[in-house]
Amino acid sequence: MSIVFIEGGSMSKSKKWLALALAVALVLAVALTGCSAKTEEPTSEEPTETMTLETIESGKLLVGSDTAFPPFESMNGDVAEGFDVDLMKAIGDKLGLEVVFQTEIFDTLIPTLKAGGKFDVIASGMTIKPDRQLEIDFTDAYYDSNQSLVMTKGTAYTGPEQLAGKKIGVQSGTTGEAWAKENVEGATLVPFKNATDAFAALQAGNVDAVVNDLPVSTELLKDDDRGMEIVSQIPTGEQYGFGVSKDNPELTAAINKALGELRTDGTYNEIYQKWFGILPE
Ligand code: GLN
Numbered sequence: 001m002s003i004v005f006i007e008g009g010s011m012s013k014s015k016k017w018l019a020l021a022l023a024v025a026l027v028l029a030v031a032l033t034g035c036s037a038k039t040e041e042p043t044s045e046e047p048t049e050t051m052t053l054e055t056i057e058s059g060k061l062l063v064g065s066d067t068a069f070p071p072f073e074s075m076n077g078d079v080a081e082g083f084d085v086d087l088m089k090a091i092g093d094k095l096g097l098e099v100v101f102q103t104e105i106f107d108t109l110i111p112t113l114k115a116g117g118k119f120d121v122i123a124s125g126m127t128i129k130p131d132r133q134l135e136i137d138f139t140d141a142y143y144d145s146n147q148s149l150v151m152t153k154g155t156a157y158t159g160p161e162q163l164a165g166k167k168i169g170v171q172s173g174t175t176g177e178a179w180a181k182e183n184v185e186g187a188t189l190v191p192f193k194n195a196t197d198a199f200a201a202l203q204a205g206n207v208d209a210v211v212n213d214l215p216v217s218t219e220l221l222k223d224d225d226r227g228m229e230i231v232s233q234i235p236t237g238e239q240y241g242f243g244v245s246k247d248n249p250e251l252t253a254a255i256n257k258a259l260g261e262l263r264t265d266g267t268y269n270e271i272y273q274k275w276f277g278i279l280p281e
Pocket of ligand 1: 066069106124125126127128171173174175176195213
């Protein structure tokens with residue numbers, strides 16, 4: 001707003017004073033409105049920490065995710081849903097940011113996050129691992145997981161030696177792939193871009209087994225086993241964390257703070273129960 005003083009000319013002295021008084025009143029009114037807006041109580045939607053400029057400016061928290069990993073993330077039409085999605089949204093509510101999921105191939109998540117510009121966070125059932133920690137930061141762990149071996153229903157599985165000479169479907173760049181590489185000798189590993197493709201290949205008989213995160217295998221075979229079953233639970237003791245660029249420690253701290261609050265206020269348990277049907281141990 002700008003205030004224009006009319007100089008000299010036809011105005012009488014008293015009119016000039018009146019104009020000046022009005023102008024002063026206007027300036028005061030504007031200043032007071034400004035003040036009262038600033039002293040408003042911050043709502044819970046207000047950001048609690050300083051985030052990257054990009055994130056603040058857009059008001060959006062962009063999330064990269066391999067959305068073929070139920071019950072953590074999957075597409076329902078063109079809407080992402082799942083445990084990670086709800087948890088991320090609850091975190092977004094705490095930070096005053098709208099959470100937007102973008103589908104990415106799992107194997108490309110870390111390099112894309114590192115390159116910057118596409119998304120701020122990885123929420124993708126990603127296991128916290130030392131080699132990944134060299135590349136990106138992880139938030140506090142939010143889920144405990146293990147691996148599983150899935151084969152045709154009725155297979156009597158005795159141990160990894162049984163897999164020699166067999167084809168094992170794995171998801172590229174995952175801890176399941178790493179487990180198979182380390183623990184199975186003489187098998188051919190067949191990489192897939194996501195877990196659902198690996199399961200489809202097993203069902204079609206193109207591979208003999210699939211190694212995949214246990215809660216996801218359980219979910220994928222829940223309603224329709226499609227002739228497959230979990231023949232072995234593999235206790236790897238993994239923990240999932242959200243991934244954040246090493247250039248953005250404020251965001252990691254803000255997510256950790258929000259995650260802590262969600263655990264204390266019961267929201268974490270509610271979301272857990274919604275997707276796993278039980279409360280966390
Ligand atoms: N937890 C596994 C990993 O981090 C698999 C994750 C996934 O496929 N989305 O490698």
